[in-house]
Amino acid sequence: MNHLxxxxxxxxxxxxxxxxxxxxxxTTGREYIDASGGAAVSCLxxxxxxxxxxxxxxxxxxxxxxxxxxxxxxxEELGDHLIAHAPPGMSHVYLVSGGSEAIEAALKMARQYxxxxxxxxxxxxxxxxxxxxxxxxxxxAVGGNEWRRRQFAPLLIEVAHVSPCYEYRxxxxxxxxxxxxxxxxxxxxxxxxxLGAETVIAFCVETVGGATAGAIPPVAGYFRRxxxxxxxxxxxxxxxxxxxxxxxxxxxHAVEQEGITPDLMTIAKGLGGGYQPIGAVxxxxxxxxxxxxxxxxxxxxxxxxxxxxxxxxxxxxxxIVQRDGLLSAVRKQxxxxxxxxDAAFGAHPNVGDIRGRGLLLGIELVxxxxxxxxxxxxxxxxxxxxxxxxxxxxMTYPMGGTIDGRLGDHVLLAPPFIVGDDELGIIVDRLxxxxxxxxxxxxxxxAAAALR
Numbered sequence: 001m002n003h004l005x006x007x008x009x010x011x012x013x014x015x016x017x018x019x020x021x022x023x024x025x026x027t028t029g030r031e032y033i034d035a036s037g038g039a040a041v042s043c044l045x046x047x048x049x050x051x052x053x054x055x056x057x058x059x060x061x062x063x064x065x066x067x068x069x070x071x072x073x074x075x076e077e078l079g080d081h082l083i084a085h086a087p088p089g090m091s092h093v094y095l096v097s098g099g100s101e102a103i104e105a106a107l108k109m110a111r112q113y114x115x116x117x118x119x120x121x122x123x124x125x126x127x128x129x130x131x132x133x134x135x136x137x138x139x140x141a142v143g144g145n146e147w148r149r150r151q152f153a154p155l156l157i158e159v160a161h162v163s164p165c166y167e168y169r170x171x172x173x174x175x176x177x178x179x180x181x182x183x184x185x186x187x188x189x190x191x192x193x194x195l196g197a198e199t200v201i202a203f204c205v206e207t208v209g210g211a212t213a214g215a216i217p218p219v220a221g222y223f224r225r226x227x228x229x230x231x232x233x234x235x236x237x238x239x240x241x242x243x244x245x246x247x248x249x250x251x252x253h254a255v256e257q258e259g260i261t262p263d264l265m266t267i268a269k270g271l272g273g274g275y276q277p278i279g280a281v282x283x284x285x286x287x288x289x290x291x292x293x294x295x296x297x298x299x300x301x302x303x304x305x306x307x308x309x310x311x312x313x314x315x316x317x318x319x320i321v322q323r324d325g326l327l328s329a330v331r332k333q334x335x336x337x338x339x340x341x342d343a344a345f346g347a348h349p350n351v352g353d354i355r356g357r358g359l360l361l362g363i364e365l366v367x368x369x370x371x372x373x374x375x376x377x378x379x380x381x382x383x384x385x386x387x388x389x390x391x392x393x394x395m396t397y398p399m400g401g402t403i404d405g406r407l408g409d410h411v412l413l414a415p416p417f418i419v420g421d422d423e424l425g426i427i428v429d430r431l432x433x434x435x436x437x438x439x440x441x442x443x444x445x446x447a448a449a450a451l452r
Contacts, residue, residue, distance in 0.1 A: 019046025022416045022423060024395070032390070033415075035427045036397035039211065040243045040360060040414035043270040043326075044317055051275050051316045058312035067306045074311045081318060082280065085252055087261040091285035094298070095278065095306040099242035099268035100134030102279040103204070106264045107138050108300045110202045110236050113287045116294035124195045125157075126188065127204045130164045130405070132212040133240050142204045145212045146405025160195060162188050164209060165218045168353040168364065169372070169403060181222035189229055202236035202263070207254035208357055210243035214402055214410030215355055215362030223258035236263040236287075242279065243360070246270035247321055247417060250331040250358035257357070263287060273317040276310035326417040333419055334358040340428045341413075350439050359417065364402060365409040365435070374408045377401070379445060382409040384438035394430040411435075 006012055014026040022045045024032045034042060044051065058074060065072055079093040094109070096102050107125065114122040127133070129144040140149050141156035144164070149156065163170065163184055171180040192200055203226065209216035230237045239262035244254045248270055251257055255265070264287065268279030291298055304310075321327065338354070338361060345351040345363060352366035365382075367375045375381045382398035389396045402408030415427065 021045045021047070022419055030393065032393050032395050033423065033427060033430070034395045035413050035415045035431070036395050037269075037414045037416055038274060038395075039269070039397060040248060040412070041269045041274040043247060043417050044273045044320060045416040045418050046274075048273075048275075048317075048320070050320060051273065051313055054312045054316035055275065055309055058309050062308050064307060064309075066303070067301070071306065072308045072311065074308050074315060075306045078311045078315045078318075081315060082267075082282065085318075085322075086282050087253055087255055087265070089261045089284045090265070090282045092283045092288045094281040094283065095311065096268075096280060097277045097302060097304050097307070097310070098279045099266065100136040100139045101302060101305075102242060102266035102268055102281050103134045103139040103142070103240065104136050105300055106238050106266050106281045107142065107202075107204070109281060109283065109287065109291075109298060110238060110264060112295075112299060113236070113290050114201060116290045119198075121199055122201045124160060124200045125202055125204055126160045126162060126191055126195070126200060128164045128206075129161045130166065130209065130213040130402075131204075131206055131240075132210055132243075133204060133206075134242070143212075144405075145401075147401050150405075160191050162191050164213060164216065165222055166209075166213060166216050167219055168216075168355065171219075177219040178221055181219040181225065184222060185225040185229060188226065192229070192233055192235065197233040197235070200233065200235045202238045203230055204238040204240060206240045206244060207258065208244035208249055208360060210360075211397065211399060211412060212401070213362075214364055214399065214412055215357070215360050217355060217357050218258065223255070223260050227260040227262075230263075238262060239265045242266050242268045243414075244357075246318075247327050247330055248358055248360045248414065249356075250327060250334055252327060254357070271317070272310060272314040275313035275317065276307070277304075278307070278310040278314050321417065330358045330417050333415075333417075333421075333424065334361070336421065337361060337413070337415075337419075337424050337428070340424055344428050344432050345435075348435075350435065356413075359413075359415055359419070361413045363411045363413075363431075363435075365411070365439075374403060375442065377406050377408075379442045381438060381442060382411070384441055385409075385411055385434050388434035388437045389431060392430045392434055394427065394434065396431060396434070 017027045018025045082093050127142040131144040133139045133143040141159050245267045265282040272278040341354050353364040382400045386398045397412035402410045
C-alpha cells in the first residue's frame with residue numbers, strides 16, 4: 001500500500017530514479033527530456049558534478065545551524081554574491097526556502113516597513129489577475145490564479161486585482177502596444193485612487209507572467225510607467241521573479257530588460273536549480289534601514305531559512321552560470337527555440353500565440369485560430385497534452401484557465417540553460433506530436449457536442 005499522498009490522489013506518478021543533463025530516468029529505465037525544468041527550476045539540468053561536490057563539502061563541514069543562533073560563512077557569501085549582481089539600490093538578502101516563502105516574507109517586510117516609518121494605515125496590496133505568486137495563504141491572496149484560490153477564498157486577505165499585461169488577448173486592434181500599456185497603468189492608478197493612495201502598501205507583480213498565464217511578457221514601457229506611479233504615491237513595487245528571474249529570460253534579473261529597480265524582489269527556482277530548496281527576498285537599503293532604526297527586528301522567520309547546504313548549492317549554481325556564460329546561452333538557445341516553435345506552429349490551426357523571453361516560452365492553444373476561441377475547458381486539453389508528451393518521453397508544463405481561470409490552455413517550456421541544439425529539435429518534434437495527438441482525442445467529444 002502506498003502511504004505517500006501525491007498531488008493527484010487518483011493517479012500515482014512514475015518513480016524518478018536518476019538524472020543527468022536535461023534528462024530524468026524513471027525506475028523502469030525510461031528517459032524523459034526535461035523541457036520545462038520541472039517547474040522552471042532546473043537551470044543547470046540534473047546531476048551537475050560541481051554542485052553535488054559543493055553540497056558534499058558543506059554537509060561534511062556543517063549540515064545545519066538555526067539562524068536564531070548562528071549565521072554561516074556560506075550564507076554570508078551567497079548574500080554578498082547576490083547583491084553584487086543585483087539591480088542598483090538593492091542592499092540586503094533575506095534567505096528563505098522557496099518561492100511562496102519569499103512572497104510571504106516580502107509582503108510582511110513591506111507592511112513592517114510602513115509601520116516602522118509611521119504609516120500603519122497602509123494595509124492594501126494590489127496585484128494582477130492571472131498572476132501566480134505561490135500557494136501559501138498570503139501568496140494565494142495576492143495571486144490571481146482563480147483555480148488555486150477558489151476553495152480557499154474565505155481564508156484569504158482582501159487584495160485588489162487589476163488587469164494583466166496580456167497583449168494577445170487584451171490589446172485592442174485600434175491601439176498601439178504603447179497605448180495599451182498606458183491604459184493598463186491608468187487602470188492601476190484608478191484602483192489606487194479608489195483604495196486611497198495613503199492606504200496602499202505595494203503593487204505585487206510578475207515581471208514576466210509565469211505558470212498561470214503562460215509566459216506573457218510586458219509591453220515596452222509598461223514597467224517604467226508602473227515604477228513612476230508607485231514612486232508618486234509612495235507605494236512599494238514588489239517584483240516576483242521566482243520563475244522568470246535568475247537568468248531564465250536571458251538576463252540575471254528580468255527587470256534589467258525593463259530598466260527599473262523594484263523595492264523588493266523575490267527569487268527562487270533558478271537560484272538553486274533544484275539541488276536544494278531555497279529562495280530569497282532582495283530588498284532596497286531604505287527598507288532595511290527603516291526596520292533597523294525602528295524595532296531592529298524583522299518579525300518573520302522559518303526553521304530552515306539560510307540552510308547551509310541549500311546556500312552551498314545555490315552559490316555553486318550561480319557561480320557556474322556566471323563562469324560558463326550561461327546567460328548568453330539562454331539568449332542564444334531561447335532565440336533558436338523560438339524560431340523552431342515559429343516554424344513548427346506558426347501556421348498551426350490550434351496554436352494562437354507563441355510568446356515569452358529567453359528560455360521561458362509559452363504556447364497558447366485555441367480551437368479556432370482566426371477568432372482566438374479557446375477549447376471547451378471540460379476537454380482539459382492541457383492535461384491531455386501533458387499525458388501525450390510524457391508518453392513520448394517529454395516533460396512540459398501545461399495549464400488550463402489561461403484566460404480567466406476557466407477558459408484557455410497553454411504549454412510552458414523552460415528547459416535547462418545547458419540545452420543543446422539537437423535537443424531543441426527533439427523537444428519541438430515531440431511537442432508537436434503531443435499537441436496533435438491531444439487535439440485528435442478531443443474530436444469525438446467536440447463532434448458529439450456539435451450534434452447536440
